[in-house]
Each structure stands twice: as C-alpha cells, then as structure tokens.
Amino acid sequence: MITEVKTFPVAVSARHIHVSEEDLQALFGPDATLTWDFALSQPGQFAAKERVSIVGPKGVIHNVRVLGPVRAATQVEVSRTDAVKLGVSAPLRQSGDIENSASINIMVADKEVTIQQGVIIAQAHIHMTPADALALNVENNEWVAVEVESERPVTFRGVVVRVSEDFSLEMHIDTDEANAGFIEQQAQGKIIKSWT
Incomplete structure (x- = not known):
C-alpha cells in the first residue's frame, strides 16, 4: 500500500564539486581515494573531507567541498552569485548535463587541473x-x-x-x-x- 505524500523536505545545496578518478589522482596524488566525512541524504552519496579551490577569470573560491563517490566526469556546481564572482558563464542545467558548459581551474596546494567544461548552476x-x-x-x-x-x-x-x-x-x-x-x-x- 502506498501512503500519499503531500510535502517533502527542501535541502539547500551549497557549492560543491564531483570529481572524476583521473582528476582525483591529479589533484590529490596517485592512488588517492576520497575520505568519507558524513553521509548525504541521497543513498550512497557522501561529503568527503577533501576540499579544493576553484579559479575563474575574475576570482577564486576556496574550501569547496568534494562529494563522493567519484564520477565519470568532473562537475562543479555553483550558484549564480558564485559564477559572477568567478567570472564564468555557467549555464542552468540538470546535474550530469555538462556538455558545452563553463571551464574552470581546480587547485589543491601546488596541483592544478583545468576542466574545459563542467561548471553548471544546478536546476x-x-x-x-x-x-x-x-x-x-x-x-x-x-x-x-x-x-x-x-x-x-x-x-x-x-x-x-x-x-x-x-x-x-x-x-x-x-x-x-x-x-x-x-x-x-x-x-x-x-x-x-x-x-x-
């Protein structure tokens, strides 16, 4: 029997990044794995202890949380305010739809990765x-x-x-x-x- 659902929780999702295995290794070193910090509401998803800086043409945002597990492609989710600060033209997209989205540099200490697409404002x-x-x-x-x-x-x-x-x-x-x-x-x- 299905119970009727009338209302549901609304969660506020702050800026974050999903990384590919390749970019994880490039940023955190060979054989790096994401370090579990706490579980997220969606089953199997978690906040990792790893943090990065994202660098755009006009600005930088430090301490951006990495979410796990790793994905096939790196994706950075920001707000419109973040996009303006960074100087990137991030499109409004569903998560995973990153084709022809904005480019950005991702940094950890002295390591840096540039993604040619992957920055979006999540629908x-x-x-x-x-x-x-x-x-x-x-x-x-x-x-x-x-x-x-x-x-x-x-x-x-x-x-x-x-x-x-x-x-x-x-x-x-x-x-x-x-x-x-x-x-x-x-x-x-x-x-x-x-x-x-």
Missing part, C-alpha cells in the same frame, strides 16, 4: 522513488511548481522531477534560491501544479 529538482512519484502524481523528468513555506513564502517554477529506486524524497535548491526565499534546512515543499 532545482526533486529526488524521489517510483512510489513517491505515484503518490505525488508526477513522472520522471516532469516539470512542476513547488511552494515552499518560510518567512518569505516562495513558489519555484521549473522544478524537474527525478525518479529512481536509488533516490530519497527531497528537493534540492541552491544558496541563491534559498536566500531569496528565506529558506533554511528542514523546510518543506509541496507540488502545487504542473509547470508549462
């Missing part, structure tokens, strides 16, 4: 299982609007639904979106209509 999205999708009456890759209650209530349009048995029900927004809506961790969201 607001909701992770959920197929059972959650059924309960919420949505489908994978559907675009929806989500109302989030806060001191400054806001409705996000153009939120993409991502469905997988490997996911846990949670909406992800970036720090710019959270700041605009006075949204803190533990906020709750509700789908109010389809987005067209």
Whole structure:
C-alpha cells in the first residue's frame, strides 16, 4: 500500500564539486581515494573531507567541498552569485548535463587541473522513488511548481522531477534560491501544479 505524500523536505545545496578518478589522482596524488566525512541524504552519496579551490577569470573560491563517490566526469556546481564572482558563464542545467558548459581551474596546494567544461548552476529538482512519484502524481523528468513555506513564502517554477529506486524524497535548491526565499534546512515543499 502506498501512503500519499503531500510535502517533502527542501535541502539547500551549497557549492560543491564531483570529481572524476583521473582528476582525483591529479589533484590529490596517485592512488588517492576520497575520505568519507558524513553521509548525504541521497543513498550512497557522501561529503568527503577533501576540499579544493576553484579559479575563474575574475576570482577564486576556496574550501569547496568534494562529494563522493567519484564520477565519470568532473562537475562543479555553483550558484549564480558564485559564477559572477568567478567570472564564468555557467549555464542552468540538470546535474550530469555538462556538455558545452563553463571551464574552470581546480587547485589543491601546488596541483592544478583545468576542466574545459563542467561548471553548471544546478536546476532545482526533486529526488524521489517510483512510489513517491505515484503518490505525488508526477513522472520522471516532469516539470512542476513547488511552494515552499518560510518567512518569505516562495513558489519555484521549473522544478524537474527525478525518479529512481536509488533516490530519497527531497528537493534540492541552491544558496541563491534559498536566500531569496528565506529558506533554511528542514523546510518543506509541496507540488502545487504542473509547470508549462
């Protein structure tokens, strides 16, 4: 029996980086592995102890958290504010869609890697299982609007639904979106209509 889901957690995702195995070795040395720090909400995902600096044409941001596990390609997720500070033209994309996205330099101490593409602003999205999708009456890759209650209530349009048995029900927004809506961790969201 499927229990109807009406609201879901909204998590604020700060800037972070996913690294490929090749870039991990280049930045942290041969045979380097990511050091587990704490688990994230999505099953199998974790925050690593490793940190990097990201360097753009106009600025640098230090202490950027690496998330694990390693991926096939390195991807840097920033907010619009971060992109302006760095001087990069980061497109609004779903995670993993990095083709023709922005380039950046990644540094750790005296080691440096340049990625020709991979810097994006992540599209607001909701992770959920197929059972959650059924309960919420949505489908994978559907675009929806989500109302989030806060001191400054806001409705996000153009939120993409991502469905997988490997996911846990949670909406992800970036720090710019959270700041605009006075949204803190533990906020709750509700789908109010389809987005067209």
